[in-house]
Structure formats: C-alpha cells, structure tokens
Amino acid sequence: MSTTQSERLRELLEPLVSSQGLDLEEIAVDSVGRKRVLRVVVDSDTGADLDRIADVSRALSARLDESDAMGEGEYTLEVGTPGAERPLTQHRHYVRATGRLVAFQLTDGGELVARIEQVDDDGVDVEVPGAKGRRPTARRLAFAGIAKARVQVEFNPKKSNKDRKDSKEAEEA
Template sequence: MSTTQSERLRGLLEPLVSAADLDLEEIELSRAGRRRVLRVVVDSENGVDLDACAELSREISDKLDETDAMGEGEYQLEVTSPGAERPLREHRHFVRAKGRLARFQLTAPEGGGAAGELVARILDVDDEGLDLEVPGVKGRKPTTRRIAFAEIAKARVEIEFNRKDSKDSDAVQKEEEA
C-alpha cells in the first residue's frame, strides 16, 4: 500500500476508531485474487469484543462508501483485534501486557556479544523500560530483571494455557493471610 494511501486511510479511519474508544493499531491492504483486502486492527485497554468489531466494521464500510479512499474495484473489509500472540511494539502494548508472559528478542550489547532471547513475565512498565520476572530453572526461584526499551529488538505475548489470573492469585493470597 502506498504511503499516501496508507496515510489517507489512517486519517479517514482514526476518528471513527477513536470515537469507539479504541486504538487504531494497524492498517494493511493486500491482494486476494482480483480483490483487495483492507484489514483494520484495533485494540483497547480492555480488549475488543466481536460486537465492537462488527459495529466499527459497519461504520468504516459506510465511511469508505462515502469517499473514494479505496478507489474503484472490489475490496473486502476486515476489522479485527491483534490476537493472543500480539507483537508488543508501543509503550501502551507493554502496559496492557502487565502480568503476562512474553518472549523478548534482545539486541546485542553495546560492547559486543550475542543478542539473546528471554521469556519472562512483565511485572511493571515505566517510560524507560520493564521490570520482569524470569522463571526459575530446575526448581530455583524466579528472579527479577530490568530491561530498557532500547534493549528490545522484538517482543510478543506468549500464550499460557494454565495461567493463573492475577485476581485468582490475589484471592488465594488473602485466604492464606486469613
């Protein structure tokens, strides 16, 4: 998608997405046979449900029909959320992932050496970086580690099938204290 078309679509869609109290994460235009596919990825602090995607899809479709932003020809519109294993790119992504397990590709240290990979739970996020809990290996206790945003080449949330919800662990802790 050309930069000007991308910018034009972003300018057209951003107000609609913001009015729905959502964040516009990504706009992607691709080909599927003779048709083009416009994929709009949205998110919020509380996630996005199917009803919100459907409503926003209707609003975006109406807006695109009013304008010539997509030009002539057929296109398919998809409005979706980032998904369970979403990449973490912006500060707000890391904030929303607090308490979640993430896989980090780290940059090589300034003095040389190899870049590494780290899987850890995000404990806290501030303007400079993250506080992480690195799981213990072979029965050892977890350790904490601080990494700066500049050290992160890539990051992605990991799916956990047996994740303890923070609300559940708070309830268990209160029961143990009583």
C-alpha cells in the first residue's frame, strides 16, 4: 500500500498518462504560499507537443477532480516535459538522447562530454569530440560506470553518425 502522496498520485495518474501514449516521468507536490502546485512531467519517444500536453492535462485534471488524491484545498496543476537539459536516469532516457551531446559524471570520479551514438541493455556507445583539430574518438560506457548524465543544450548541433547515415540512405532512395 502506498504511503506518500506522490506514490498515491503516481498510482492514480500513471495509467491515464500511459493511455495517452506518454510516460509519466515525475510528480512533485510543492507548497507555494497557501496554495499547492502539482507538477507532472511527461514525455515519449517521439516527444510531447503542446496539443498532447493540453490533452493529458485535461484528462489528469478530470481524474484528480473525481478523486480525493489532492485532499481539500486549492491546488494548481502544471503539466510539462522534462526540458532541454534533462537528466538521464532510465534506459529509455538514454535511447531518446541518441544523437545528443551529454555530460557524464562517471562512478570513478571522471567527467566526460560526448555524443550518444547507440544504446543497448548494458550501456552506451559515445563519440568524444576531438580537441584542437583532432578526430573524435569512440568510447563505450557501461551503465554501471555512469553516476549521472545530463543532456547539454546545443545551438548548432553536429549530426551524429546515425543522422549522417540516415541522411545518406534517404538521398540514395
């Protein structure tokens, strides 16, 4: 049996979010003055546009109104996506970040900024950018060796090897 409000909310809302084709990434209840704010973060492999966010927000609001999960008193519901510099905490997050530049903190204390090229069940293959005109190098990172990982914002992202291959195949077709 769930003991915390966040766990009860997750049990109530996760099936509804899943039915909308999204993953429930995070739930947080914060107090802002006398009001409470329920923040729900959703995402999917294809992303979540404003229409999908609005649809799931209406569905969550209706479900919350039917239940007593938020208790008495006013609250505000905020539904959004993880944002540009999202932390990678689950396998699906790494898959969604394929082609993106990521800052890794390694369990051995090292740090690395690299582009995710491929993800499998055991870890990630990354491309480490070359310094001062040197060629990029390939490296394998096991999930067990990653303490933290966070997507980096890029204003002019470089195409990954996968993107270059997909573009070439599209041109040849």
